Amino acid sequence: MVEWTDFERATIQDIFSKMDYEVVGPAALSRCLVVYPWTQRYFGNFGNLYNAAAIIANPMVAAHGKVVLHGLDRAVKNMDDIKGTYAELSVLHSEKLHVDPDNFRLLADCLTIVVAAKLGKAFTGDVQAAFQKFLAVVVSSLGRQYH
Amino acid sequence: MVEWTDKERSTVSAIWEKIDIDVIGPEALARVLIVYPWTERYFGTFGDIFSATAVLGNAKVAAHGKVVLKALDSAVKNMDNIKATYADLSRLHYEKLSVDPDNFKLLADCITIAVACKLKSALNPQAQATWQKFLSVVVDAMSSQYF
Numbered sequence: 354m355v356e357w358t359d360f361e362r363a364t365i366q367d368i369f370s371k372m373d374y375e376v377v378g379p380a381a382l383s384r385c386l387v388v389y390p391w392t393q394r395y396f397g398n399f400g401n402l403y404n405a406a407a408i409i410a411n412p413m414v415a416a417h418g419k420v421v422l423h424g425l426d427r428a429v430k431n432m433d434d435i436k437g438t439y440a441e442l443s444v445l446h447s448e449k450l451h452v453d454p455d456n457f458r459l460l461a462d463c464l465t466i467v468v469a470a471k472l473g474k475a476f477t478g479d480v481q482a483a484f485q486k487f488l489a490v491v492v493s494s495l496g497r498q499y500h
Numbered sequence: 501m502v503e504w505t506d507k508e509r510s511t512v513s514a515i516w517e518k519i520d521i522d523v524i525g526p527e528a529l530a531r532v533l534i535v536y537p538w539t540e541r542y543f544g545t546f547g548d549i550f551s552a553t554a555v556l557g558n559a560k561v562a563a564h565g566k567v568v569l570k571a572l573d574s575a576v577k578n579m580d581n582i583k584a585t586y587a588d589l590s591r592l593h594y595e596k597l598s599v600d601p602d603n604f605k606l607l608a609d610c611i612t613i614a615v616a617c618k619l620k621s622a623l624n625p626q627a628q629a630t631w632q633k634f635l636s637v638v639v640d641a642m643s644s645q646y647f
Contacts, residue, residue: 383625384625384628387625387626387628387629388625388628388629388632405625405626405629408625409625465613466612466613466616466623469613469616469617470616470619470620470621470623471620472617473618473620474617476613476617477552478530478531478534478535478552478555478556479534479552481531481534481535481613482534482552485535
């Protein structure tokens with residue numbers, strides 16, 4: 354089981370309680386599609402993803418970004434059993450959606466950059482370490498049910 | 501050879517101009533030591549680097565951070581020949597310093613995060629894509645003399 358210090362728990366709760374999901378979700382997902390363009394293959398029915406401007410303006414990307422970020426909420430509320438929390442989502446991504454689990458890490462990286470840009474100086478080394486540890490556990494849990 | 505569009509060249513230069521090497525260098529190296537603590541093993545002569553507070557207050561870390569980031573200048577000024585530019589440095593890191601090349605990617609990630617904290621929304625998705633492309637070329641060049 355993952356051990357969390359009080360600082361790590363408080364940091365994660367703090368970051369997510371102040372987060373505007375409606376902005377951060379779309380920002381993280383669109384960054385992923387722009388910076389790692391091969392990820393566009395998973396969104397064939399999203400319409401126009403031909404360039405950065407189209408991706409950023411795409412309402413389906415924005416909507417899905419919010420869905421994904423709200424999904425992260427479950428981990429925030431269940432830090433002591435993230436693996437159990439995401440077992441079903443992991444099965445879904447493996448068996449139905451056929452998402453290469455490397456992509457979870459890419460999205461986590463983009464989310465980290467969005468949060469860093471938002472928090473600026475407040476995103477200190479300690480905070481970064483806690484946030485990346487949290488996302489690493491999420492990424493690992495989402496990849497857990499693959500075979 | 502790596503192809504750079506005019507837009508990518510100007511983006512890299514623009515970001516580089518906005519970066520204060522004396523601030524971002526120390527910050528990026530400090531982040532690496534805090535977020536990926538196993539990297540402490542490379543800095544045995546630096547004294548106390550075993551807590552975030554110690555790392556952030558350590559003069560040798562700060563000095564070395566500046567050295568490392570100054571070296572990035574060579575890549576900015578030689579974007580068409582980054583591999584040759586870093587051939588000697590790569591050999592040094594391999595033969596003398598015995599640095600695991602995976603760590604170059606960790607430092608690149610921390611530089612990107614430090615830049616994101618400073619530039620905030622100015623590091624938009626396209627700029628991030630370009631900056632990460634630039635750093636991945638640098639990371640490849642630094643790994644090129646390893647085998």
